[in-house]
Amino acid sequence: MNIAIIVIQAVIFIAAVILGLRYYTHMLQLSSYQFQGYFRFLKSVAVKYGIIHLCVFGLLVLNGFSSEVLLNTVSGISEIRPALFLRAIGEALVLLAFVIAYKPGDAKKKFVVTDRVKRLFVTYGILFAVSILISVIYAQRSAECGVNALVTLMGIYLMLLPLVVALSNLINKPVEKRISKWYIDDAKRILKEHEGLRIVGITGSFGKTSVKYYLTTLLSEKYRVLMTPESFNTPMGIVRTIREHMQPTHEIFVCEMGARHLHDIKEITDIVHPDDGILTSIGYQHLETFHSLENIVSTKYELLDAVEEKSREDKGEHLKFVNGDNEIIRANMKYKDAITYGLSEGCEFRATDIKVTSAGTSFTVTTPDGESGEFNTKLVGRHNVENIMGAIAAAYKMGVPMNKLKMGVRRIQSVPHRLELVKHGAVSILDDAYNSNPSGAKVALETLDLFENKVKILVTPGMVELGAKEDEYNKEFGEQAAKVCDYIILVGEKNTKAIKKGAEEAGFATDKLFVKNTLTEATQLMYELEAGKEKVILLENDLPDNYT
Numbered sequence: 001m002n003i004a005i006i007v008i009q010a011v012i013f014i015a016a017v018i019l020g021l022r023y024y025t026h027m028l029q030l031s032s033y034q035f036q037g038y039f040r041f042l043k044s045v046a047v048k049y050g051i052i053h054l055c056v057f058g059l060l061v062l063n064g065f066s067s068e069v070l071l072n073t074v075s076g077i078s079e080i081r082p083a084l085f086l087r088a089i090g091e092a093l094v095l096l097a098f099v100i101a102y103k104p105g106d107a108k109k110k111f112v113v114t115d116r117v118k119r120l121f122v123t124y125g126i127l128f129a130v131s132i133l134i135s136v137i138y139a140q141r142s143a144e145c146g147v148n149a150l151v152t153l154m155g156i157y158l159m160l161l162p163l164v165v166a167l168s169n170l171i172n173k174p175v176e177k178r179i180s181k182w183y184i185d186d187a188k189r190i191l192k193e194h195e196g197l198r199i200v201g202i203t204g205s206f207g208k209t210s211v212k213y214y215l216t217t218l219l220s221e222k223y224r225v226l227m228t229p230e231s232f233n234t235p236m237g238i239v240r241t242i243r244e245h246m247q248p249t250h251e252i253f254v255c256e257m258g259a260r261h262l263h264d265i266k267e268i269t270d271i272v273h274p275d276d277g278i279l280t281s282i283g284y285q286h287l288e289t290f291h292s293l294e295n296i297v298s299t300k301y302e303l304l305d306a307v308e309e310k311s312r313e314d315k316g317e318h319l320k321f322v323n324g325d326n327e328i329i330r331a332n333m334k335y336k337d338a339i340t341y342g343l344s345e346g347c348e349f350r351a352t353d354i355k356v357t358s359a360g361t362s363f364t365v366t367t368p369d370g371e372s373g374e375f376n377t378k379l380v381g382r383h384n385v386e387n388i389m390g391a392i393a394a395a396y397k398m399g400v401p402m403n404k405l406k407m408g409v410r411r412i413q414s415v416p417h418r419l420e421l422v423k424h425g426a427v428s429i430l431d432d433a434y435n436s437n438p439s440g441a442k443v444a445l446e447t448l449d450l451f452e453n454k455v456k457i458l459v460t461p462g463m464v465e466l467g468a469k470e471d472e473y474n475k476e477f478g479e480q481a482a483k484v485c486d487y488i489i490l491v492g493e494k495n496t497k498a499i500k501k502g503a504e505e506a507g508f509a510t511d512k513l514f515v516k517n518t519l520t521e522a523t524q525l526m527y528e529l530e531a532g533k534e535k536v537i538l539l540e541n542d543l544p545d546n547y548t
Contacts (some may be wrong), residue, residue, distance in 0.1 A: 204280030233258030287467035436541035478502025
């Protein structure tokens, strides 16, 4: 009987440790293995999970994890006192509650068991083994029972699981750095051996993924093109694309470059050495990690700096494209030879006569050579025209003729989760779930406003990673939404307070403003709302699981 209780408790303890480590490793993975994002997450869940960790620690350490049962068993005592039995059951139930709390659920971005994750779990095991060794040595050198020392250690390990994950990540850092360097060097070798390959880098605070997809579509009218898939815009994501997908037949590599910290773009350009660069936008995004607009501007321009450096090295023609509609780019126009594109007067590649209908958008394109033509796309909204213009400018300069560009623009598809229009019967969904920033959120609302004679519904958890200005921008977002929307559904009470305040101060009806705890609840409500006519629902941003 005694042994059975011990075994049950041990099994539940092991399950609790594994599930807890899995959960926090998932959050570390979502934070790109960066400590700043991971500790921001820990701070946000300190109260939520701290209580259960303290309860488990208290029962395991103060009550001794049924250490008396262990001692009684060793002594040959087979009877279990009722109080001791009840305490053992209580401990098992608390451990079981820990297991339930960390039981894997539906994740927006699933946990991926990569080689790096496997190495982390090896380190977790080593740390636990070292801890047990320390407890045994301590027990031998003191008058305390070895069981109590071991149990205390178990309680501490379980309570500090989030920090165990962080410590293991720190310990593994030198190894991960060496492994990454090997992969990077291999990718560099592949690019060096690929003679004649033209590399086009694309970066920007927003719009870069859309321009990447659009440009790949247009260039494919004439060339064999490889692009970084989905949102593979980190150094290792780009390296993986090169190593796994680059073929000798590829003529152009379209490479999206993302950044969250100062000099992130330079880290990528030092790997791929782009021939040409497109700067889609500069805006107030990731201020939490960039700390200032100046750092954002400097980092985004690192792409064009790399293109300029390559131009000086080989004396060849290397193209720089910038969005002439972006105010921050215009105010920081670093290179006079940069080719501008956009909708505003003065852009070298300019779109005019823009006509938007529910079926799509038509516009006229004028090139610096004086050539012009009418283009049609299934995509809706001026922002899409702006991004398409970036792709047209680059493709045209790379030798794709106007007639093929027109065909290519007609073939352009919506980029998933970037103001992607999806219809479900009488309901139209504007899916803008991938990330959000003040400029992008404003554009999304402007696009929603284009739908006439429809009930307009906004569903959003708000914007994050905006540093000290986060509440200010979210409040402004609420004010803007109040002017466009018929209903507003906010996801998460804590992170949407500023939006709610902005909407209410702008005079939005409180009976048409709802706050739900989860996206599932918000989705259910948006379909249930009796609108009386067709609905258009804007899904603006969808925070990953490490934002709570």
